[in-house]
Amino acid sequence: MSAHGIPIPMMSYPCGPIKGEACIPGDKSISHRSLILGALAIGETRISGLLEGDDVLDTAEAMRAFGAEVTDLGGGEWSVHGVGVGGFCEPDNIIDCGNSGTGVRLIMGAMATSAITATFTGDASLNSRPMARVTDPIALFGAQSIGRTGGRLPMTIIGAVDPVPIRYVVPMPSAQVKSAVLLAGLNVPGKTVVVEKEATRDHTERMLVGFGAEVTVEDTLEGRVITLTGQPELRPQTILVPRDPSSAAFPVCAALITEGSDVLVPNIGLNPTRAGLFATLREMGADLTFENEREEGGEPVADLRSRFSPHLKGIDVDSNRAASMIDEYPILSVVAAFAEGSTVMKGVKELRVKESDRIDAMATGLRKNGVDVDEGEDWWIVHGRGHSNVRGGAICESHLDHRIAMSFMVMGMATQNPVGLDDGSPIATSFPIFERLMSSLGADLKRSKP
Ligand code: S3P
DSSP states (O other): OOTTSOOOOEEEEOOSOOEEEOOOOBOHHHHHHHHHHHHHSEEEEEEESOOOSHHHHHHHHHHHHTTOEEEEEETTEEEEEEEOTTOOOOOSSOEEOTTOHHHHHHHHHHHTTSSOEEEEEOOTTGGGSOOHHHHHHHHHHTOEEEEETTTEEEEEEEOOSSOOOOEEEESSOOHHHHHHHHHHHTTSSSEEEEEESSOOOOHHHHHHHHTTOOEEEEEETTEEEEEEESSOOOOOOEEEOOBOHHHHHHHHHHHHHSTTOEEEEEEEEOOTTTOHHHHHHHHTTOEEEEEEEEEETTEEEEEEEEEOOTTOBOOEEOGGGGGGGGGGHHHHHHHHHTSEEEEEEESOGGGGGSSSOHHHHHHHHHHHTTOEEEEETTEEEEEEEOTTOOOBOOEEOOTTOHHHHHHHHHHTTTSSBOEEESOOGGGGGTOTTHHHHHHHHTOEEEEOOO
16 A cells, blocks of 8 residues: 555666766755754754655654744745744644654654653554654653554653653664654753664764754764753754755666666765765775765765666675665665675664565565575575676565665666566655656656556
8 A cells, every 4th residue: 555545556667878967855864853953943944955755744744733833935945933942832633754764753752851742653654663662762761652562653652741861772773763862852951871882874963963952972882972961952053955865876776787877966965874885886896986075064965976887796795884874775685686696784684674674575576576585584685697687577565665666666777677566656755756857867667557
């Protein structure tokens, strides 16, 4: 079933070279955080380049429900009049976060230390994902939660009346959990400390500093120790959202596997906590170059050029890099299918609890299309077939997961036979212009009955 109840079956046909400039929408992680931090500041935050995908629009709606004034000014320009730290009001109705784990987990954190109650729900994918990873730490602040069996949504959070600061070691590599704890810590007197054993994307820390909070980060033997001083007055900001490297991965990888391709992806966010895919692709022999490396709005950005790379080699992907490319494993597995030799991906248990079980969803679709895959609980191996030797010809399931859907559509561009998809509607959650953009570069994507 699609996110909106109407599935969109799609086909991707083998195509000629893709060429041109790929203008990618705004970063999803930074877009969510811009709206939430804007809602927690006092005064007007202006955001340019906001990702207007379903996930982020659901967060905008949620911020309105908590009392912020959020206005779409047109052309990717948004205004948020915030209510200040501790100023959230109690929503009149259930908060529907759609498909978005980032949305729901960050908002649960942001409201958990205010004396209000809110109930959260989502689509079938989100309602099957684990929420204990957030309700455990917010309980330490004094918040209560009641949800379905296994800590699933729908779930009600009763915010702490008298929250106390906590020190929390995040048990899994998760920027969402780290961020939920930091956002909860905003409305708590004293210092909230979060420790992460592996560095995950650090947009929350960077943006909190930008909004005027006192945040220190220390690398210690225990891991990254982030200390937030509670109850700051957040100052409204003017934010330019960089373009999303996780979305850029699709045209970048499509160019690598499609003969004769040459694509330029301008202005891509290259925060080191997000850039693991590009390092991995280069190790595989990808013809990728970064041009005009610079800093914009506190985030490193560059223009990325990707060209057809006929001699990609399978590699052992460094598991220390997993957190910095966690959303890119589905599309990496497609590139790996077109490489010579096997690509080994380890330390990736988190892939099993994303919008879908991404190891299972990709392994099943790859196998159906003639690619051998081995898998275990926290690892998988894709046995590459070389660049012109992937059969294709089968229909894959997207499992309500945008990245699975886009990965298979990219695969069909370079297989011997077209690749089908049961439902492309989830693509709208993060990359609403995917079909149009990829077609303008030369992809042959069609909506069709499977
Ligand atoms: C995100 C964190 C990651 C990532 C997700 C976005 C964020 O999730 O997969 O797409 O914006 O904080 P986890 O925190 O579950 O690793």
